[in-house]
Amino acid sequence: MRNYLLLTPGPLSTSPSVREAMLQDWCTWDKDYNEGIVSVIRQELLRITGLDNSYTSVLLQGSGTYSVEAVLGSAVKPEDKLLIVSNGAYGKRMGDIARYHGLNYAIISLKETLQVTADVVLKALVEHPDTTHLAMVHCETTTGIINPIEEVAKAIEGHELTFIVDAMSSFGGIPIDIDGLNIDFLISSANKCIQGVPGFGFIIAKRTKIESCKGTSRSLSLDIYDQWNEMEKGHGKWRFTSPTHVVRAFFQALKELNDEGGIAARHQRYRENHSILVEGMERLGFKALLPADVQSPIITSFLYPEKDFDFPAFYEALKQRGFVIYPGKISEAPTFRIGNIGDVFPEDFERLVDQVAAIRGNKTR
Structure with a gap:
């Protein structure tokens, strides 16, 4: 009902079968849960976007913002420079995260009705030539504007930047060629276009990039390297208590995406x-x-x-x-x-x- x-x-309307999937309890240590659900989800996130083993995925408790914060706090080292190009509340939030973490960063803030275009990004890179990491939002739900990440990705070829894309509201609902666009970290959440329920976010990343995050995080809970490493070694095991009911609902939601x-x-x-x-x-x-x-x-x-x-x-x-x-x-x-x-x-x-x-x-x- x-x-x-x-x-x-997001949260958004879910199907009766996604809600029904949460009626069963699961043990976080059990093989049926870790290998039969969590590990399958991690692989399925790569499969639905056509990615090979050069990419990997990691799930993280909390809302989507937790995963954005985890990526910025784990991927940007003290010697790095993060450039955020924003045209809404969620780009601004990345700036807030960078400030809280004491990152070396700059933020370019546009009007909320203007796109983050290649020209805007290239101009910002001229102003900040020491940039090592570029972060932007794909679909900025402040307004509903879509930012042309394809255009930006082509423009930054050869700049040797780590490209971080907040695809919170677009992943699963808009085709994204993650490999073709050379995206290093893509972030989304269970309760968006996959049509699951709130409770965890996920990161799709180049395997080499997530390996390079080792020892960088300023947070225990938001250390994506440690979370990923535990899931790799433990065949889907989370470091801390996972939202089991939410994960099982997401497993069902992925099935329904494929069925559609x-x-x-x-x-x-x-x-x-x-x-x-x-x-x-x-x-x-x-x-x-x-x-x-x-x-x-x-x-x-x-x-x-x-x-x-x-x-x-x-x-x-x-x-x-x-x-x-x-x-x-x-x-x-x-x-x-x-x-x-x-x-x-x-x-x-x-x-x-x-x-x-x-x-x-x-x-x-």
């Missing part, structure tokens, strides 16, 4: 969700914040339709009709956001538009 559909960028047809098929569904949403909302007088050419299919920001628009009342009215959305997160304009990801389908967005029309006193067709 669902109390409402979560139209958010993989990342490309899921991407197509999300695109269709987004298209129906935007077309319907525009008929009702709402305007998307971003132009279509920079908009991701993950989450969509809409401008308030009038100055006195009462978002809390609108939110509550939609919630009573079975839909939960997000408030806005940018400073330059009043907005709200609607997520297109999760166990939600085009017909759900058709129903959503109908309910918005009822609230607004309009007809959809």
Whole structure:
């Protein structure tokens, strides 16, 4: 049973079978759990993206931010220089992490409606020629903007940079050629496009890069080398208590991703969700914040339709009709956001538009 559909960028609506997978208890020391579930997940994360044994994966307890912090704190050595190029709250958060850890870093902050392009990155590298590590967000859910990591990856060829990509909201829902783009560390979370539940994040990394993290971390719990090394030696064993129910739900979610047809098929569904949403909302007088050419299919920001628009009342009215959305997160304009990801389908967005029309006193067709 669902109390409402979560139209958010995670946590998101999950399938009944993913939720049902959490009804069984698992022992963290048991071979069936470590080898039959955790190790399979680690391999499957590589398989669904076409990666070979030159890459590896590691799971880490906590929200996605824990994994971002773990990568920055483990991969950036005292003699290194981290460059963060940000166009939203999650790029800014990487700057906060770097500051807390006392890293040598610089952050370039763009307007939230501007993409992190190759030109922006190259200009930043001229200003910071001692850069060794470049970090950016792929899909910035502050607005829903998609940053062209393909363009950036090509532009930084030959710069000998460690490329760190926060793909929290995009991995599993947008095809990413990790090897082709020469990404060294890619970070995501269980409760995003794979459509699991919150509780752990994961890192896909070049094996040589994660091996080079040994002894660097400033944190015991967030040491990705030690976590990875334990999982390698222990055939899926976590260093500390793992979120067993969440891991089992993710195992089921990966199966359902494959049953759907993989990342490309899921991407197509999300695109269709987004298209129906935007077309319907525009008929009702709402305007998307971003132009279509920079908009991701993950989450969509809409401008308030009038100055006195009462978002809390609108939110509550939609919630009573079975839909939960997000408030806005940018400073330059009043907005709200609607997520297109999760166990939600085009017909759900058709129903959503109908309910918005009822609230607004309009007809959809």
